[in-house]
Amino acid sequence: MVNPMIQFEQFSFKYHSQVEPTLNEINLSINHGEKILILGPSGSGKSTLAHCLNGLVPFSYPGEMTGSLTIKGEQTKDLDIFSLSKIVGTVLQDTDGQFIGLSVGEDLAFGLENENVAQESMKKIVADTAKLVNVESHIDHSIHELSGGLKQRVSLGGVLVEQDLDILLFDEPLANLDPATGRYAMELIDQIHQAHHKTVIVIEHRLEDALQLQFDRVIVIDDGRIVTDTTPNQLLASETLDHVHIREPLYTKALKYSGAVIDSKHQPQQIDQLILSESDIKRLTNWQSHYRKPFTTPPSDQLLQLEHVNFSYESRSVLSDISLTINRGEMISLVGKNGAGKSTLAKVICGFEKQQQGSIKFAGQPLDRESIFERANRIGFVLQNPNQMISKHLIFDEVALGLRLRQIPEDEVKEKVFDALRVCGLYPFRNWPISALSYGQKKRLTVASILVLEPELIILDEPTAGQDLKHYTEIMDFLEQLNQLGVTIILITHDMHLMLEYTSRALVLADGQLIADQSPVDVLTNDQLIERAHLKRTSLFDLAVKAGIEQPTQFIDHFISHDRQVRKTWQ
Template sequence: MDNTPIIAFRDFGFQYTVQAEPTLYHIDLEVRKGEKILIAGPSGCGKSTLAHCVNGLIPNSYPGKATGALTIGGKDAFSQGLFELSKTVGTVLQDSDGQFIGLTVAEDIAFALENDCVPTAEMHETVRKIAKLVNVEQVLSHAPQEISGGQKQRVALGGVMVGDVDVLLFDEPLANLDPATGKQAISLIDEIQKHTGCAVIIIEHRVEDVLYRPVDRIVLMEDGRIRFDGNPDELLSTDLLPQGGIREPLYVTALKYAGVAITADMRPSYLPELALTDAQKAQVRRWFASQPPTPAQPEKPVQLMVKNLDFTYSGGHHALRGISLEVHKGEMLSIVGTNGAGKSTFSKVICGFETAQSGKLTLNGLDLRTLSIKERADHIGYVMQNPNQMISKNQIFDEVALGLRNRGVAEENIRPHVEETLKVCGLYPFRNWP
């Protein structure tokens, strides 16, 4: 591994122009070629800001004041434009849809090559090689919007790999993927890193999922500062992750509940190599056997009833088949399934965004099929996977108040409701922010 850092933060700090306080404080961090680094931390800790400094979105798109030094490829990062930095750092965004340029997968992968005026024959050959490497050969003629979430991420990765970059930066690559597809994504990142030898930076809070394949270092951030930078096994032998609001791997938590002391030499960061003594295994079995059964829940009235629900898209895809279930008052229900299983479609049918061809759908005895989308919104609140698609106002207060205003609630009654909601959500200090 080359010992010269590709990226070097030296006592670096950053404050956005629109904010009163810095987001990053005294960051000292080096990234070398061939390293795979996980940067983790709770929402608002500064990890996305750190990523934006690396890929040039700061200061080129998000201006602010920087202190200290940041060099990328041996040059001052803030003196380089986005185009120049893109030759060193390739970024795969959390929302792959926001990264697509071409009308087809092949065109999207070829975009950077076209900009560099690569000859057509050479371009086609490069696209084929990259498509094979990221396993999207079978969808080259498809529109990016037509393929699955996992395939979209592979296409986005292919689009940045054609530039032969030194650093691949993944901004929350697992956010929109189910666990199985997430494992495939982490495996692909691991394969690409081994194939290219480039540095890989993964911004993610799902630590256990990233550790499906080994990483060299974990950088744990909290309140704009680096709290830990080092060996993953050493980190998991501490309580720093739960203390920082990050869920540690469930198997580590289970071992702690069983009374097993976690040490770095047990290799807790990589489950296939986790080393437990026979005594520790026996200790875990005794703890598991001692757990009481889950207590029976009291019967509650049915609030939402779905019976024999069927839905087929206009293109002929039969997304829902005979769905029947009951949701009781006060119940917390999780609907799980792989990408494409029908989870989002089911939600859209409940909210009225799509109309089922057959079946029964009632809420507190009221037939939802007789209600418009606006009328259903009086009874059902819906949070989309991508919240950016829901935001239409310029300030947080006005955004939260929008639903009440649309329902004709008096303005003097809106403020106390909105302020209480913002306090519950921890957003009251930001109520006047854009």
Template sequence: MQPIISFQQYGFKYKNQSEPTLKEITLDIYPGEKIWIAGPSGSGKSTLAHCINGLIPFTYGGETSGSLKIAGQNPAELSIFKLSRTVGTILQDQDSQFVGLTVAEDTAFVMENKAMPRPEMKREVAAALNRVGMLEYTEHSPYELSGGQKQSVSLAGVLSTDADVLLFDEPLANLDPASGRKAMQLIDDIHRESGKTVIIIEHRVEDVLQQPVDRIVLMNDGRIAAIGTPDEILSSGALHGYGLRPPLYVDALRHAGVPLEGVSGLRLPQRLDIPGLQEKLDHWSEAAGAASDRPSPAALLEVEGLNFGYEPEHPVIKDVSLRIGAGEIVALLGNNGAGKSTLSQLITGILKPQSGSLHYDGQDIGSWSIRRRGEAIGYVMQNPNRMITQHMIAEEAGLGLKARGVPAAEIKVRVEEALKVCGLFPFRNWPVSALSYGQKKRLSIASILVLEPKLILLDEPTAGQDYRHYKEFMDFIASLAGQGIGFLLITHDMYLALEYAARAIVLSAGRVIAEDSVAAVLSNPEITEAAHLKETSLSRFAKANGLASPERFVQAFINAEKKGKGHE
């Protein structure tokens, strides 16, 4: 069988760069295969995608070496229009991909270009939207939709292209666990029913592996580091070496000293055929799974009986009470629409509650202005680009102090201090545009740290970051907590909560439905289902293998990870 995509000793160097981004790539992808290309940020996987879909050389120029054939032809000799009939792409940033004013118009775009008769076009559009569960949104603007819905509309648009190859660039970016699960299921349904070649570029390992994959291509530093089936890659332990996080239960097996060479079935949290596995893991859980009995820290923020509705007769926040201590990291979990953002706006003073009280460090802050609260309670948005307004890094970090009339000499000292803490001091005279996404997130924290708050609310702190950057960023947050700053992490990311939070508060339909250790919350299917969270793969694995206490197994994993980081 002829490959549909064939790289042979292929290299690519962007214009104005001294080093090639891709080096000696040799990779054959066959019709109907489902391939997952993985690797840390900067490994070259996006550049490889641009070579496949024609953005290189048509949008990004540069020098190539070796050969690349797509459906037997050199893409550089085709037009981007011709190439798009072979390769359909779903981008990470869906907003930049929409061209129609309504969902239906956007889906019909390719059909209009083909001059398809209108009655047939209407039928095809309806069929494509029905396939992705978006038929009732035909007349909506694509920009009004949630992340998961936008993803589905992008899929419907690509389904109408007849392209033989579907390329998904970070399809899970910005999706909560439930939407991510649906997206991967949808991609798998399309692959099975259409027989198209599917290429997925993504760093969320566990989420991608919920569905079958033929081969994983691991990239690192512009080269292909490894190619293999999921079992081959997972049992070899290669992922950690390339800045990727294996499924949590695979890490737990390693912590427990279970050899994995040649073990099959690691893609999903299921029963494994390893003699004596249950006894070994029960013994490890018993020895390593004690919950730490740390004394409760002094309360920094106390929320009592909070109620709020944008219209009083339709409450969004219902009798919510919670407390966060100094130096404590607490995760606020819940699905989209649970009320997490509304609650954070009540805490920061953007919204006023209809009833209930807020105390900070023992003082009633109900009458405090937003500005006064901002000095005590920092709020870091999910997307740093929405917070940053200045061109230069030092100016951005000092903006809050300047607005408060602090003298320039003091601003300089406090900004330099905050930038040192955030690892940005060497870049203090750089423009903001030179920073990576993860560095911009640190800058948005630096601009709040200069105000010396004791509590910081972080909205989806790790969204859009690969595992290495995520770890760096969260270890940095843990070090700030060690200095006595309290954190409320508003997140969909279960792994983040497991590894870094002392407690989890679960919000569902505006009410707190659980507050406990993260291991207890995420091992309880009643809670996770009610809040549309994902029961952690650790507890699903523990149940599948008949362990005596799934919760203790989860706690043993948390303890082993913290020990490895020196957080104990």
């Protein structure tokens, strides 16, 4: 008889700040050495389940637990958080909440110092771990100088130095990573699993990217309950993902749209393993024949101009000779690998950082003499990490802050705040404390706090990271509505399908240089650009090639148009 590593039995949990339980009657067994993927829409209880495993519930987030949760045969209610930390290593979704040291090396060494590891041994372990997660070149860098993707790797390294852990728990490990780095992260998790036979649990929204790792099972949670516990192939052959608004792999969705019936015999977990029958290919070809190219008129009124902009942190060049023009009313994606300079470019445009060379003009006027507050009246910036933007305790007050600083009448403030909260799916929580929100909900809160100000240009750094498909669609459709009214939008994103679906131009950065300014389809069919900027070719292109479709780019456009029409029925 197999003794499970983790055993939930009729387990429920309710936060003290809430009326209803977040987890309801969970029954789940996870065996030693299994690789488990946990999926669910925003607010479904995924992160709470993770917090129950690592001890953050109830030690950091108090509440009422009923039922039983055992790890390695011991009841977690009988263990303290320190004891649990020796069994379960966690890479949090919010990496900034996990760092202790000021530099990369100090943070990696923290756990070893607590164990009184000899200094020579410690240096070797830290160096080996830094190499393993590919941050050896940043070992002396301040944590706060790192991009989101590099922080993710350091956070992973901080867990891996603890070599005696039984369980590795990853909460949205792909959320802040470029596609190539995300693929590397999943490969690294797989290597660690194979080498040390750890029990691996991954909580993730980016299902297609997560399935690069061969999971034993996928657990789907909705409304605090387990909906499905099955294999990846069986899950993709079902309709479960549609019901809980999780984006399934694009190639399986395209097959379903074409009328194909997917079962586990198709081996749909990965595109390169997918088996297509002659009837599947015929359906895809017939479906593609309905494509009609939309007519659009590109904007031409210049809004933002950068000429030969350079920026460095001390002696390290971050932006090199950036020149570009963005027209009023465009929606543009800014893409590239982690650390390429995307967020820094946004900070320079907003005035948070000052370029050393070059000029920036807004509507033909230089921005150099304008303060950050003055620029904020016309340019809004939603940061990648929501905790860096939040300054109030209550949700309503956070969204209302910018309006109140501009002395807007309170009745108008209330109307605008409620509208923004509805769009971002937070209206039911309007009177909640911010501390009760999940990381993904906090992300939507910061989007709402900028959208409510109605700036001429909005820059959003990973606006949909950590969002389920329903909230992704709501946010992006609202941004598109703003864009159609003339608001210019720049999206910093690692989501290649978002780039294809919503933007007309892609600005590609690599090593601080602008290496491409092209249509998203042209970017994602250029293997040299993809490799240099750590992007990923869409699986729709791969499916079209696999099916022998002569014009893959039209197939992609047809899917995007059809998929958006289907999702409009959700609203």
